[in-house]
Amino acid sequence: MSLKLTILGCHSATPRSDAHPTSQVLEIKNGCYLIDCGEGTQKQLRKFQFKFSKIENIFISHLHGDHFFGLIGLISTFSLLKRQNDLHIFAPKGAKEIIDLQLKITKSYLHYNLIIHELETKSSTLIFEDKNVSVHTIPLKHRIYTNGFLFIEKRGERKLNIEAIKQFPDIDICDYQNLKNGRDFTRDDGSIVDNSILTFDPKKTFTYAYCSDTAFTESIIPIIKHVDLLYHESTFLEKHSDLAQLTKHSTALEAAKIAKMAQVKKLLLGHYSSRYKDLNAFKIEASKIFNNVELSYEGASFYLND
Amino acid sequence: MSLKLTILGCHSATPRSDAHPTSQVLEIKNGCYLIDCGEGTQKQLRKFQFKFSKIENIFISHLHGDHFFGLIGLISTFSLLKRQNDLHIFAPKGAKEIIDLQLKITKSYLHYNLIIHELETKSSTLIFEDKNVSVHTIPLKHRIYTNGFLFIEKRGERKLNIEAIKQFPDIDICDYQNLKNGRDFTRDDGSIVDNSILTFDPKKTFTYAYCSDTAFTESIIPIIKHVDLLYHESTFLEKHSDLAQLTKHSTALEAAKIAKMAQVKKLLLGHYSSRYKDLNAFKIEASKIFNNVELSYEGASFYLND
Numbered sequence: 001m002s003l004k005l006t007i008l009g010c011h012s013a014t015p016r017s018d019a020h021p022t023s024q025v026l027e028i029k030n031g032c033y034l035i036d037c038g039e040g041t042q043k044q045l046r047k048f049q050f051k052f053s054k055i056e057n058i059f060i061s062h063l064h065g066d067h068f069f070g071l072i073g074l075i076s077t078f079s080l081l082k083r084q085n086d087l088h089i090f091a092p093k094g095a096k097e098i099i100d101l102q103l104k105i106t107k108s109y110l111h112y113n114l115i116i117h118e119l120e121t122k123s124s125t126l127i128f129e130d131k132n133v134s135v136h137t138i139p140l141k142h143r144i145y146t147n148g149f150l151f152i153e154k155r156g157e158r159k160l161n162i163e164a165i166k167q168f169p170d171i172d173i174c175d176y177q178n179l180k181n182g183r184d185f186t187r188d189d190g191s192i193v194d195n196s197i198l199t200f201d202p203k204k205t206f207t208y209a210y211c212s213d214t215a216f217t218e219s220i221i222p223i224i225k226h227v228d229l230l231y232h233e234s235t236f237l238e239k240h241s242d243l244a245q246l247t248k249h250s251t252a253l254e255a256a257k258i259a260k261m262a263q264v265k266k267l268l269l270g271h272y273s274s275r276y277k278d279l280n281a282f283k284i285e286a287s288k289i290f291n292n293v294e295l296s297y298e299g300a301s302f303y304l305n306d
Numbered sequence: 307m308s309l310k311l312t313i314l315g316c317h318s319a320t321p322r323s324d325a326h327p328t329s330q331v332l333e334i335k336n337g338c339y340l341i342d343c344g345e346g347t348q349k350q351l352r353k354f355q356f357k358f359s360k361i362e363n364i365f366i367s368h369l370h371g372d373h374f375f376g377l378i379g380l381i382s383t384f385s386l387l388k389r390q391n392d393l394h395i396f397a398p399k400g401a402k403e404i405i406d407l408q409l410k411i412t413k414s415y416l417h418y419n420l421i422i423h424e425l426e427t428k429s430s431t432l433i434f435e436d437k438n439v440s441v442h443t444i445p446l447k448h449r450i451y452t453n454g455f456l457f458i459e460k461r462g463e464r465k466l467n468i469e470a471i472k473q474f475p476d477i478d479i480c481d482y483q484n485l486k487n488g489r490d491f492t493r494d495d496g497s498i499v500d501n502s503i504l505t506f507d508p509k510k511t512f513t514y515a516y517c518s519d520t521a522f523t524e525s526i527i528p529i530i531k532h533v534d535l536l537y538h539e540s541t542f543l544e545k546h547s548d549l550a551q552l553t554k555h556s557t558a559l560e561a562a563k564i565a566k567m568a569q570v571k572k573l574l575l576g577h578y579s580s581r582y583k584d585l586n587a588f589k590i591e592a593s594k595i596f597n598n599v600e601l602s603y604e605g606a607s608f609y610l611n612d
Contacts, residue, residue, distance in 0.1 A: 017353035047323035
C-alpha cells in the first residue's frame with residue numbers, strides 16, 4: 001500500500017441518524033493524517049479500528065461545525081487515554097482560542113503537548129512536512145476562511161538490485177544505505193559504478209487533493225493539476241444550483257468540471273446534503289463530463305498504489 | 307402517559323463505537339426536556355425520532371465533555387433548520403462564554419433566541435417552572451461544579467364527575483373550567499356544592515431525580531427523598547471502588563445505598579465505564595441492597611404513570 005484514504009463521514013451539516021459529518025483518515029506509509037473532524041469522529045475512528053496514538057497531525061479545513069465540532073472531544077479523549085506523543089493541529093485562526101477556552105473551563109489538563117498551527121495565508125502554502133509527505137494549503141471559496149489540502153507523497157528510497165550488486169564483490173552490506181539514497185559506488189580501484197546500475201527506481205508516489213467546502217472556483221486548478229485523487233465537495237445536484245451558489249457550495253457537475261479542467265486521475269464526491277436519498281444521482285451527474293468518478297461513503301477506503 | 311424518560315446515551319467519557327455518552331429526554335405531558343448533551347446527541351435525537359422544535363429547555367449537569375460536547379452542534383443545527391422558538395439552557399457558569407465564542411468565530415448567526423441561564427448556587431434551588439413541571443438543582447460532589455436535577459411534575463386539573471354534575475341542572479358547561487380548577491359551585495339558590503362532590507382528584511404526579519456525575523454523597527438524600535425514579539450514576543463496580551474515589555464517581559453499590567437511604571421507588575443505573583462488557587454485573591451488585599433496580603441502555607424508555 002502506498003496511500004489509503006478512509007472515509008469516516010461524508011455528509012454535510014444537517015444531522016441524520018445514519019450518517020456522519022466530514023472526517024477522513026489518510027494513511028501514507030506508516031503515517032496517519034486526520035482531515036477534518038466533525039461531531040462523532042472519535043466514535044468513527046473506534047468503529048474503523050484506527051489506533052488513536054497513530055494520529056499525530058490533524059488538518060482542519062474551516063471552522064464550520066460539521067468539520068470541527070468533534071475536535072475538542074478527540075483532544076479530551078486523547079488525554080483521558082494518557083496519550084504521550086505530541087499532537088499537531090493545523091486549523092484556521094480562532095481554533096486555538098476555542099480549544100484553549102474549553103480546556104480551561106472544563107478544567108482539563110492535557111497529558112501531552114498540543115500544538116495548534118493557525119492558518120491565515122491566502123495563497124497556497126507549505127504547512128507541513130515529514131518523511132512521508134508534504135502538505136500544502138489549497139485556498140477555497142466558502143462563506144468563511146477555508147483551505148483544502150494537497151498531500152504530496154515523498155519519494156522513498158531506491159530499491160537494491162541484488163543480482164547486479166553481486167557482480168561487485170567489493171560492495172559491502174554497509175554500503176547498501178548509501179546506494180538506497182542514490183549514491184554511486186566507488187570501487188577499490190577508484191572506478192565509479194553508476195547508482196542506476198545497482199538500484200531500481202523507488203516506488204511511484206501519489207498525490208491527493210482534498211477540497212471541501214467550496215463554491216466552484218477555477219483558482220484551485222493550478223494547485224491540484226494532475227493529482228491522482230481529488231476529493232471535491234458536491235453538496236448539491238445541478239437542480240439545486242441556486243442553493244449551491246447561495247451557500248457557496250458546489251454541485252456534482254461543478255466538481256466534475258474542476259476534475260476535468262485539472263486533468264486529475266480520479267474524482268471522489270462527498271459532503272452530500274441530507275436532502276438527497278439516492279446518492280447515485282451524484283455519480284450520474286458528474287460522469288456526464290468526467291469518466292472516473294467515485295462516491296465516498298462511510299467506511300469506504302480508496303487505495304492509490306502501483 | 308404521565309412521565310417518560312428516554313435514554314439517548316448512558317456511557318462515560320471513553321468513546322466506544324457502539325455507545326454514546328450521557329443524554330436523556332424527559333417527557334412530561336406535552337413538555338420535552340433534554341438532560342445533558344454528550345457528543346452525538348443530535349444524531350441520537352434523530353434516531354429515536356424526537357422532534358427538534360419540541361425541545362425548549364436543556365439542563366446541563368456539568369461541563370465535562372461527555373455531558374456537553376454535543377450542545378454546540380445541536381444549537382447550530384437548530385439554527386440551520388430555521389428554528390423559531392426560544393431555547394433555554396441551564397448550565398454551570400462558563401457555558402455561555404464557550405458557546406458565544408464558538409458562535410462568533412464560526413460566524414454563526416442564530417435564527418432564534420438562545421437564553422443561557424448560568425448556574426452557580428451551591429444549595430438546591432428552583433431553576434425552572436412551567437405548567438408541567440418544576441425543576442430544582444441537586445448539588446453533587448464531582449471534580450468540577452456539578453448539579454443533578456429534580457423534576458417534580460405539577461398536579462393537573464381535577465377531573466369532572468359527569469354523573470354527579472348531571473344532578474345539578476344549574477351547572478352550565480361554562481362552569482366546567484372553574485370546577486376543574488377546584489372551585490366549589492354556588493347554586494342559583496345560594497347554596498354551595500363542594501367541589502369534591504363534582505370532581506375526581508387529578509391524576510397522580512411523579513418525581514424524577516437525575517444524579518450524574520457524582521461521588522457517593524449523603525447530602526443529596528433530603529432532596530431526593532421518596533422520588534419515584536432515581537437515575538444515579540454508577541461508573542464503576544465495587545471492585546474498582548478505588549477508581550471511583552479517585553475520580554469522584556460512584557459504584558453500583560453506592561448508588562443502591564443512596565436509593566435505599568432516600569427510600570426511592572426505583573433506581574436506574576448508568577454512566578458505565580467503557581471497561582465493563584457485562585453490564586448485568588451492575589444490576590446484580592446494586593440489587594444486593596435495593597430491590598427495584600434497572601439498567602439504562604440506549605433507546606430504553608421508562609414510564610411513570612398510574
